[in-house]
Amino acid sequence: MGENNHKDQKPISYEKSNKPIFSSYASSSSSSPCSFTAIIIILIFLSYFLYSFSFISFLNPYSPSRIPNSLLVPVIRLGSGQRPEEKTELKHVVFGIAASSDLWRHRKQYVKTWWRPNGEMKGAVWLDVSVNDSVSSPSSPLPQIKISSDTSSFKYRHRNGHRSAIRITRIVSETVRMLNGTESEKDVRWVVMCDDDTVFFPDNLIRILRKYDHKQFYYIGAPSESHLQNLHQFSYGMAYGGGGFAISYPLAKVLEKMQDRCIERYSDLYGSDDRIHACMAELGVPLTRENGFHQFDVYGNLLGLLSVHPQTPIVSMHHLDVVEPIFPKTDRVSAIKRLMIPAKLDSASLFQQSICYDTSRQWTMSIAWGYTVHITRTYMPARMMEMPTRTFNDWHKRRDFTNLAFNTRPITYTDCQRPRVFYLSRVLNDSSSDMTLSEYLRHNEWNPKCNWGIQDPSDINRIFVYKKPNPDRWNKAPRRDCCRVVPTTKKGTMVINVAPCANDEIVAYSDK
Known part of the structure; x- marks a missing residue:
């Protein structure tokens, strides 16, 4: 291109060429012809770029340059003095407990087992008429008592139900x-x-509610264990009120603004929870299903259900007057x-199942x-051990x-496979090892004779289980714990350690 000093240069001509001869310089100016050309090219490019940008903005009505300032959403950033919103705690929940004056004297004993006084929990028990203990103090082991308003003006047309369902529906x-x-x-x-x-189980309830944005519309609960109840009487899309449900x-x-009008439209429904469901349908809010809410529409022994609880925190248990006591x-x-004793030590792990094998005695635990x-x-394979055994009858006593709305299996396939059951006797926290130690005693029941050449589990009288509390287990993907038999020389005793499974650990009696 040449150097920048052009004082002695003359116009350049090209001989023996048919092309026009151009003068490179029109004057004795000291500017470079290359620099001048480059400036012209840059100006042309900038003009084209600005034109193209304005043309695109014209075609795009949502271009930021075309949106009025009044419609722009400001970006909100937390300042140095602002804090993130605190996690949901018990103080953020209010309970509405449906009760009747006829049964309250007895059933209030259930409420006492889980209610936390002195302002830790808030809510009210709603009765039809006043009872003797209708006045309670903040230190009372029970919530405050409220009397429901009169509902005699509402229509109720279900021939087999009771109009108290309207009163209970309006508790929300x-x-x-x-x-x-x-x-x-x-x-x-x-x-x-x-x-x-x-x-x-209040701590587990909070674990569930923390998963959801309380500012949004949520209707959280679970359907019945009875397939016929869900199919004919109510709905799989309904949260059953006995098992409890949460509404943001x-x-x-x-x-509250529309419920009374909604109730009038559904005078032919049976219960209170199906009226809530009908109103939710009108609002367009579906059921968010959480399997830890338990209606327990069954009769008999809950052993088969509770021993293989789903991998989710247990939140509630209903129909305790219908089923047998959960401990014999x-x-x-x-x-x-x-x-409630183990629930205080490790509520997140309550009823959570772990499976392991004693290979020396060919036992499944x-x-x-x-x-x-x-x-x-x-x-017994893990997929079978995860299935509830039929220790109970369905809601129609058959x-x-x-x-049933889930898979089950017989209690035993042969007399030799009948399980030996050990119930919790006591549990304590071992501060030296930061673990819980729970003791389980064998329940004496009918044990049929067996001619298998396998040691009888009835030789074991007590089992000790060591486990470290794991309050954060539900902040991770759900996975069943693993257990391992710990050698012991004490006769009639078994020791088991329960802990989270290793990444590549499997629960199988054979790798083949």
């Missing part, structure tokens, strides 16, 4: 009205409904009180932590497993 609305304008309302995020014969507070306030040789309330240990002769 009356709870919202009870909170309206009070100081505590600003903290409320969820309204939780249940019956007076329902037991809650914004949704509860909207429900005790009354129902005392059985729940015993269960299944531990439902805080509740039972089962020992079965011979090897041993018809096709009337």
Whole structure:
């Protein structure tokens, strides 16, 4: 291209060429011809670029340059003085407990087992008429008592039901009205409904609710265990009120505004929870299903269900007056009180199953932590051990497993495979090892004779289970714990260690 010093240069001509001869310089200016050309090219390019940008903005009506400032959404950033929203706690939940004056004297004992006084929990028991203990203090082991408003003006046309269902349906609305304008309302995020014969595990309830945005419309619960109940009487899309359900507070306030009109439209429905479901359908809010809410529409022994609880925190248990006590040789309330001891030590792991094998004796062990240990002769695959055994009848008091909304299996396939059951006797926290130690004693029941050449599990009288509490287990993907038999020389005793499975650990009696 040449150098920048052109003082002595003359116009350049090209001889022997038919092309026109151009003068490279028109004057004696000191500017470079290359620099001048480059400036011209850059100006042309910039002009073209600006034109293209304005043309694209003209074609795109949503270009930022064409949106009025009044419609732009500001970007909100947390300043140095702002804190992220705190996690949902018990203080953010208000309970509406449906009760009747006829049964309250007895059923309040269930509520006492899980209610936390002194302002740790808030809510009310809604009765039809006043009872003697209708006045309660903050230190009372029971929630405050409220009397439901009169519902005699509402129509009720179901021939086999009871019109008290209307009163119970309106507890959500009356709870919202009870909170309206009070100081505590600003903290409320969820309204939780249940019956007076329902037991809650509050810490697990909070674990479930933390998964959801309380500012959105949520209706959380579970259907019945009875297929016929879901299919004919109610719906698989309905949360059963006995097992309890949670409604986000914004949704509860909207429900309160329209519920009375909605109730009038469904005078032919049977219960309170199906009326709630009908109103939710009108609002367009579906059921968010959480399997830890338990209606327990069954009769008999819950052993088969609770020993293989789903891999989710247990939230509630209903119909405790219908089923047998969950621990043998005790009354129902005392059985729940015993269960609350392991619930305080490791509520996240309560009823969670782990499976392992004693290869030296050809036994299969299944531990439902805080509740039972089962020992079965011979090897049983994990997929079978996860299935509930039929220790109960369906809601129509028939041993018809096709009337259940889940898979089940017989208690035993042969007399030799009948499991030996060990129930929780006590549990304590071992501070030296930061582990819990739970003891399970064998339940004496009919044990048929067996001619298999396998040692009888009845030789074991007690089982000790070591386990480290795991309150954060539900912040991870669900996975069953693993268990390992620990050698011991003590006669009639078995020791088992329960812990999270290793990444590549499998539960199988053979690698073949």
